[in-house]
Amino acid sequence: MTDTTERNAERARVRVSGLEKSFGDNKVLRGIDFEAREGTSTVLLGPSGSGKTTVLRSLNVLETPDRGVIGIDDVEVDFAALPPGKAGRRASGLLRAQSGMVFQAHNLFPHRTVLENVIEGPVVAQKRPREEAVADARTLLDQVRLGDRGDAYPFQLSGGQQQRVGIARALALKPRVVLFDEPTSALDPELVGEVLAVIKDLAADGWTTVIVTHEIRFAEQVADQVLFLDGGVIVEKGPSARVIGDPREERTRRFLKRVLDPG
Amino acid sequence: MRRVLRGVVLLLLVVFVAPSQVAAASARDTGQPVVRVGTEGTYPPFSFHDPRTQALGGYDIEVVEAIADQAGWKLEFVETQWDTIFPALDARRIDVIANQVSVNDERRSKYGLSDTDTYSHGVVVRRTGDDGVKTLADLKGKTTAQSSTSNWAKVARDAGANVEAVEGFAQAAELLAQGRVDAIVNDNIAVLDYLASTGSDDVEIAGNAGEELSEQVLAFRKDDSALVDQANRAITALKADGTLAGISRKYFKADVSVPDGGSADLSEGRGHRGTWEVLRSTAWPMLVGLVKVTIPLTLLSFAIGLALALVVALARISSSRILSGLARAFISIIRGTPLLLQLFIVFYGLPQIGLKFPPFTAAVIAFSLNVAGYAAEVVRAAILAVPKGQFEAAATIGLGYSLTLRRIVLPQAARTAVPPLSNTLLSLLKDTSLGSVVLLTELFRESQLAAAESNEFLALYAFAGLYYWVICVGLSAAQKRLETRLDRYVAT
């Protein structure tokens, strides 16, 4: 026990090294390395097609990388050495269970109420007692300010509310890290704020997060570290104030300029 | 879900295991050999259902019962249409045919035939007053209506006629009266019975079909010589003690069991009944056929077919080339061949390779495979219509393949699939009427039986249609309710 604690203390929560992924001839990730310490927020920035989503989906093993090592806490998978068939799926499943994913298009289960959406993973996949899962889910729904909507169906909610249910559903799994892929880009502008506020709260509460976003102001406020991706590699990484406030790379500067004052 | 699965397995067990065991047990338990008798049940006055009691009776029935008494057999009657009666004998679904089997060389070489129990002669029947048809010679180039495999069909063909296949004499007479065919060649007794019992003057006997007497016998399989011997001993005894003569007089006022027993007189008929009386007495047996056969057959085949369809659909979308290839081939074969043919393959074909099922089971197998072929494409399309994000969201919260299917994908696919699957169910309900050709006494078969006896085609078939229609309306209403239920979680 002491052993693990000590190791955890010196080891980052999320460890990615040498990550490569191709779709056919299209080499999308060309060696991604980064780490994220427990309780920090990492923001991925970069132009469209640079591979941000692919990195995030690799962490959750919705995409299987061709090469590279991903470690989250005690689970580490070397994808170059991933055994085929059942053993490989088992290893992938263990790694996937370490993270929770919030999708751009919430992907809530339309035939389940808000509460049922949130407890599905804990009860059915993690086999936790239902009463306990319901109690936890209610706390989480309070946290995302939807305490009174547990019995509603997703279609009865606004886009911002739906996205907040998506966040609660991811948190309910008690993941080691929460992954957000452009959580606000499908929302009407007036709904963006409420979702970002919730994510900010999470970061402040000590959740470890990895966030893909185009909201630079939000990134500046919430990120402990910023990774700037382009063409499948990390062009620049560092504290948000440094990467956003004083980027060293030409490509980063051009990107930020374009995003911050378009036109 | 596990409960549903267990239910399906249980159903399968009941269908596939239980009936065959019951059949085996009944044959084993009694000391007497069970002899299964194939007969039309639609060929008065030889084999038909009494309109009042619905009991099977007639000259051939009473004769074979008398023979069984003598020979110590226990009889089981299996009602079969004429054109499938010899295949049924070949497939060992029945052991003997008691249905005025006329002797000819081909049958003598292929089957074990008993001594003659009926002597009659053929007649040519024409539309009343049609002078173009007098003797067999006039049939050259004309069209007659016959059971296609009957001896009379052979006689008509030999005379140069085109033979239209029909299912019994009553149907043939109807075609002749309607002018769709020119003549019928048949046994004089059957024709006399028809004329007397229907009071019809649309058709009449033109004359004898040839000079030779026609001899009718019981037909067994060639290798069942023990049964043939027992039957012959019994026939000799029954002729000697006057039993056969007695049965014959009761039906024909003449002894047809000997070559020169006088000419049959059926002028009293079996009593003509009005349409309403026929309908009233048939409504109940049709309802029984509906409730005891048509509906269980439909529901069972649909449930099993749907389960199979899911398996086939999953195989079809699986990444395994072999699985998806097999599924594709299955779907293609089922959709590319007639249902009737599939039914015949299961019922008449498979016994030839040792796979013999009781009629109900055979029908369930054929119908559920058919449903599976059609529903698989529906299920596949419905699964593919569920957004990819749903599969990913399920994966990300830790659900595996089968949990994702059961809890996330199928409930959503159901919404898309219910309307087309309801169509499949409605088609299936109506298609079960084909069960009538594989010895199932379902709703439609009941109406056929009654129509053959009473000649009330229009009224009886319309009435049977009414039953089907009512059930279809009920099913459609259930579909609406189910759709509303499934729509409760989408904005409308």
Ligand SMILES: Nc1ncnc2c1ncn2[C@@H]1O[C@H](COP(=O)(O)OP(=O)(O)OP(=O)(O)O)[C@@H](O)[C@H]1O
């Ligand atoms: N399933 C896939 N099959 C084939 N190519 C893919 C697939 N997913 C992504 N790609 C390609 O990989 C590249 C990187 O895609 P990715 O979605 O990671 O970029 P992104 O940085 O998230 O972009 P955006 O800001 O537009 O979301 C793109 O060229 C994309 O077309």
Ligand SMILES: [Mg+2]
């Ligand atoms: Mg993206």
